[in-house]
Amino acid sequence: MSYLWKIKLAIVSGIILLMAISSYQLYRHRHFKLAIVAGPGVTRVTMLSAFSPQLKGTSADTYVFFLEGKEKGGKALLISNTHANEPAGLLSSLIFLENAILEKGTLIIIPQFNYSASRTTRPGDGYPLYFEIKTDWGKKKFRMGNREASPLDQWPDPDVYIHYPERQLLSFIDIRNTNRTWPGRDKGPLMERVTFGAMEIMRKEEVDIALDLHGAETMFPVTNCIVAPEKSMRIATMASLTVKAREGFENHVEPSPSGFRGLSHREIGDYSNTLPFLLEAPIPFLDQPTGAKTESLLLEGKDPFLLSLARKGKLFVPYDENGWPMEKRVGQHCSVILEIVEQYSMKYPERGIKIKNVPRYAEILRNGIGHYYKNPYNVDRKNIFYN
């Protein structure tokens, strides 16, 4: 064999080896199952395909948990992992799922709304595949996902995504983004079937309020806020003012733009009787001018480049050497959710919802997030749902 062919054989072997190692890592990530513990408040568990039958058997079908109180009242829907690379929402909804007790009304939780997106990663950005949260019994491991669903599950993308039913032209990639495919349709692309399932829950269960949990860059103006359309504005404003006065953190209100289609805070309000709220917590990990996208940046939110930009007044949130830790983001989410539910219950007492046993901002900062997660090994197996 000539020297040239030896070089070519070495290059081919090297590339096959690299592909094998990376494929194995991605395969394990895609098939890693998160142990979701259903707490004492969970009364019923179903799949999203029960409301959107075209999801059955697909890799976008996901668990829906019902927490029903003894006393009848209103209903709230809590959605997280709409974008699976904004994990504060998932961590918050799991706190509700494992701890909340409903005294009145119903809370419906879809913890991994874009399940497909939670099983992929962002090509080219060097995301960590997993992250771990410290608990009282060890560490709980989570998959780190992506903003859009996996192209393995929904393909091909169009050149331009034509939103249904408004026909607005959106970026091609948004056809896999479950915060652009609302209100969805039963036989549309896979992600439209996901949002259609949630719309069906809201219509059939007569849900009063829907809360969609997100994270946004510190350099993006719509961050650290509640996004609400006209019909939800009063309650959002009262919740924002109350958490500032009582709990001491900022969470301003942003109006939902009526000309930008496909977003939960716009379409849920326009296509159902439900009042939508989208909660944004700052996530420095998603900002572009940061250092390496590490697990530590994701959890602590500390970055020297962002700190430098903060000193120049380029960020939309207060930022110092302490970064923006996950506890703060999850604490804000939990407090704002509870406050929106309380404000709604005060305005419509006959459709009130009473949630007990969920920590607020200060408690989560004091005790950590993991303190509120149960050890799956010490829980009755029928209460564990691997997703």
Next chain:
Amino acid sequence: MSLIMIIYLIISAYISAMLIWNFLREKESVDRMILYLLVLIPLLLRILKIK
């Protein structure tokens, strides 16, 4: 399989064949050899439908 997917696979197969042909013909630049193979990876995954 939709018509657009058939066309997509034909284009992928054609570009893959060109890349393999160029890799085999390349005699000097190791950088180019590596480049041809790296560009080939996503096309092969699509043609072979490897998830």
